Amino acid sequence: MVTIKDVAREAGVSVATVSRVLNGSGPVSAQTGERIREVAGRLRYVPHGGARSLITRKTHTLGVLLPDLYGEFFSEVIRGMDDTAQRQGFHLLISRAHADKHGIETAMRAMRGRVDGVVAMSPDLDAESLLNVPSMLPVVVLCSAPRGDSADCLTIDNYAGSKAMVGHLISLGHKRIAIITGAARNYDAAERMRGYRSALRQAAIAADGALAVQGGFTESGGYAAALQLLAVTPRPTAIFAANDSMAIGALSALRESGVRVPEDMAIAGFDDIPLARYMDPPLSTVRVPTYELGARAVEILLHGIRNQNHHARHRERVSTELVVRRSCGAVPGRSPQR
Amino acid sequence: MVTIKDVAREAGVSVATVSRVLNGSGPVSAQTGERIREVAGRLRYVPHGGARSLITRKTHTLGVLLPDLYGEFFSEVIRGMDDTAQRQGFHLLISRAHADKHGIETAMRAMRGRVDGVVAMSPDLDAESLLNVPSMLPVVVLCSAPRGDSADCLTIDNYAGSKAMVGHLISLGHKRIAIITGAARNYDAAERMRGYRSALRQAAIAADGALAVQGGFTESGGYAAALQLLAVTPRPTAIFAANDSMAIGALSALRESGVRVPEDMAIAGFDDIPLARYMDPPLSTVRVPTYELGARAVEILLHGIRNQNHHARHRERVSTELVVRRSCGAVPGRSPQR
DNA sequence: CTGGCGAATGTAATCGTTTACACAAGGGCC
DNA sequence: GGCCCTTGTGTAAACGATTACATTCGCCAG
Numbered sequence: 001m002v003t004i005k006d007v008a009r010e011a012g013v014s015v016a017t018v019s020r021v022l023n024g025s026g027p028v029s030a031q032t033g034e035r036i037r038e039v040a041g042r043l044r045y046v047p048h049g050g051a052r053s054l055i056t057r058k059t060h061t062l063g064v065l066l067p068d069l070y071g072e073f074f075s076e077v078i079r080g081m082d083d084t085a086q087r088q089g090f091h092l093l094i095s096r097a098h099a100d101k102h103g104i105e106t107a108m109r110a111m112r113g114r115v116d117g118v119v120a121m122s123p124d125l126d127a128e129s130l131l132n133v134p135s136m137l138p139v140v141v142l143c144s145a146p147r148g149d150s151a152d153c154l155t156i157d158n159y160a161g162s163k164a165m166v167g168h169l170i171s172l173g174h175k176r177i178a179i180i181t182g183a184a185r186n187y188d189a190a191e192r193m194r195g196y197r198s199a200l201r202q203a204a205i206a207a208d209g210a211l212a213v214q215g216g217f218t219e220s221g222g223y224a225a226a227l228q229l230l231a232v233t234p235r236p237t238a239i240f241a242a243n244d245s246m247a248i249g250a251l252s253a254l255r256e257s258g259v260r261v262p263e264d265m266a267i268a269g270f271d272d273i274p275l276a277r278y279m280d281p282p283l284s285t286v287r288v289p290t291y292e293l294g295a296r297a298v299e300i301l302l303h304g305i306r307n308q309n310h311h312a313r314h315r316e317r318v319s320t321e322l323v324v325r326r327s328c329g330a331v332p333g334r335s336p337q338r
Numbered sequence: 339m340v341t342i343k344d345v346a347r348e349a350g351v352s353v354a355t356v357s358r359v360l361n362g363s364g365p366v367s368a369q370t371g372e373r374i375r376e377v378a379g380r381l382r383y384v385p386h387g388g389a390r391s392l393i394t395r396k397t398h399t400l401g402v403l404l405p406d407l408y409g410e411f412f413s414e415v416i417r418g419m420d421d422t423a424q425r426q427g428f429h430l431l432i433s434r435a436h437a438d439k440h441g442i443e444t445a446m447r448a449m450r451g452r453v454d455g456v457v458a459m460s461p462d463l464d465a466e467s468l469l470n471v472p473s474m475l476p477v478v479v480l481c482s483a484p485r486g487d488s489a490d491c492l493t494i495d496n497y498a499g500s501k502a503m504v505g506h507l508i509s510l511g512h513k514r515i516a517i518i519t520g521a522a523r524n525y526d527a528a529e530r531m532r533g534y535r536s537a538l539r540q541a542a543i544a545a546d547g548a549l550a551v552q553g554g555f556t557e558s559g560g561y562a563a564a565l566q567l568l569a570v571t572p573r574p575t576a577i578f579a580a581n582d583s584m585a586i587g588a589l590s591a592l593r594e595s596g597v598r599v600p601e602d603m604a605i606a607g608f609d610d611i612p613l614a615r616y617m618d619p620p621l622s623t624v625r626v627p628t629y630e631l632g633a634r635a636v637e638i639l640l641h642g643i644r645n646q647n648h649h650a651r652h653r654e655r656v657s658t659e660l661v662v663r664r665s666c667g668a669v670p671g672r673s674p675q676r
Numbered sequence: 677c678t679g680g681c682g683a684a685t686g687t688a689a690t691c692g693t694t695t696a697c698a699c700a701a702g703g704g705c706c
Numbered sequence: 707g708g709c710c711c712t713t714g715t716g717t718a719a720a721c722g723a724t725t726a727c728a729t730t731c732g733c734c735a736g
Contacts, residue, residue, distance in 0.1 A: 001474055003692055014716045019694060026695085027713055048451035050388050050397065051692035054721045059388065061431070061452070068417075071612075075413035079406075082434050091448060093399070094432050096420050110429060113386035113722080114399070114452075136339055219616055245613075252616040274409075275583075278557055278590040280618045341722060352686045357724060364725085365683055389722035392691045451692080 162195025500533025
């Protein structure tokens with residue numbers, strides 16, 4: 001590998017001059033600059049990022065800690081992060097960590113000296129340990145219960161979104177509304193459940209334990225949960241799935257059981273993944289600005305980095321939007337397929 | 339930030355001893371070791387990864403160059419990569435690059451000194467420039483036309499998969515088979531097209547230019563393409579979409595046009611994304627082992643790294659599998675929804 | 677008693693950069 | 707001519723680790 005020394009020797013100057021030319025710092029004669037640039041090009045010199053960041057104390061890299069990379073949701077979040085980071089000259093060091101204390105600590109250790117800051121997504125309710133990791137690094141905590149004030153914090157307004165959707169179902173006349181919940185001990189899942197309960201309470205509808213089934217955020221989980229809900233008597237008239245994947249699985253289960261949607265059963269999801277509108281019937285859902293979530297997280301992190309973490313802590317919540325399509329029965333639209 | 343020097347001073351030893359204790363290299367008395375470990379813990383010392391990799395010449399990080407992060411496909415590839423990398427103690431530095439020469443070069447420069455090797459996904463047919471980047475780094479090229487022998491190379495067997503699916507449609511009696519193609523100048527797209535043509539030729543069916551419409555790999559592209567195909571006379575009896583997203587978009591377009599699937603029109607996709615089986619009707623498709631693709635790419639790369647790139651070049655192709663569900667009409671199954 | 681060996685530890689070079697500081701040359705001004 | 711400023715360049719000290727080599731000490735064999 002060719003280093004700055006090789007370039008200096010070949011051009012007959014000192015390394016300092018080469019550095020000055022390549023970074024445009026300090027005065028260099030036009031002639032020397034030209035020669036050095038020529039030599040660097042000819043030798044195909046590429047600066048060693050690691051060495052450089054050791055002395056400059058900037059890595060221009062952001063660490064991203066994820067619980068699991070799964071489905072379109074994460075892919076969109078990462079896209080939002082990468083776009084924003086790249087626009088500011090930063091790269092992404094992505095690491096999946098087990099959500100437990102040990103996993104997070106290990107990941108954080110591995111990032112030391114490689115990143116300028118970290119976006120940590122840790123929806124696991126128990127994993128508050130994250131905040132105990134006392135690093136000087138700026139950290140943005142994503143989709144997690146906000147505690148402590150050592151880190152910035154960005155969440156989705158799950159509660160309001162969930163409440164709005166269930167409220168909408170109630171306004172359509174539904175009284176027995178089931179919920180397919182997300183992963184256990186997941187913050188987003190818990191908040192969506194809270195919104196569901198709150199909407200019911202507000203309409204003076206008594207909660208029925210049999211109408212809450214866990215689906216674990218996966219298609220197959222939603223499928224199984226829907227089958228289970230069909231067996232409940234009296235049967236619910238609407239199912240609110242805590243994400244679109246589960247709603248799609250449920251849709252498929254109902255179809256196979258000969259239950260018409262929305263005539264016999266209303267269905268709604270959460271997230272508004274791109275595929276939602278292409279379902280049959282198109283899926284009513286709560287839009288989560290996933291891309292913007294990632295983008296915003298990086299913006300907040302970069303702000304923290306620029307201020308060397310000496311800034312007032314952010315505590316932000318991105319809002320959701322009710323998306324009413326045919327699956328919940330509100331929009332008459334075309335009659336369902338023959 | 340606390341450094342190794344701080345630990346050494348506090349423990350009353352030299353940095354060398356601290357290093358020896360923490361890495362388990364060289365002999366240290368049990369007593370000294372104990373004290374140093376205690377001090378390191380108390381001071382919450384975390385080694386500086388950048389500094390360490392400068393001298394050891396190992397970063398334990400793999401660069402990943404992607405054309406775009408989009409949809410479930412990439413999310414699965416990354417998952418496969420990260421799992422495999424992490425199991426071997428490596429991290430992932432992910433970067434989206436514009437597929438053009440400049441974008442790739444910039445990204446490669448940024449990776450110098452930060453990674454031990456690179457997996458580059460560059461499906462753009464023109465971007466052969468990648469191979470011209472003369473770095474000593476081991477590189478695995480993913481889903482790209484194999485050229486040159488400076489890099490290992492891993493592709494999907496698009497040709498065989500596509501040919502198998504079209505052959506299957508032909509065996510069902512279809513003669514007018516349309517194709518919704520992927521992005522222009524995309525290697526995978528081109529190969530799938532080649533398989534389609536080959537299958538037709540083998541069945542002595544003349545190709546009809548009007549039956550090939552571009553869909554750009556997106557749901558909306560597939561939707562628009564399907565509408566366009568419905569207007570062709572004589573109308574095709576089957577549509578082969580070059581990926582599942584487009585097939586789902588097409589499915590939705592047909593539904594809205596009152597065309598029954600599979601009775602009036604057979605549909606097939608490519609990729610077998612998780613959602614495919616939950617469509618109505620469940621989507622026939624070609625399974626691509628996406629997770630394994632990412633996993634295998636990292637395995638090959640790690641092999642190259644261990645051999646310091648002095649190994650015979652790999653040229654591997656992961657095979658696909660025909661998945662027949664109801665959308666192509668081969669499986670009678672339950673009669674379509676009333 | 678001495679020489680050699682192994683264990684425990686310290687000293688200093690090294691990795692590839694950036695950058696503070698020193699230095700030399702040239703020019704303008706008094 | 708002496709002074710100061712500007713411009714161009716080099717020297718060497720960082721950055722935070724690892725590690726080859728040197729040193730010290732105790733012990734044991736000859």
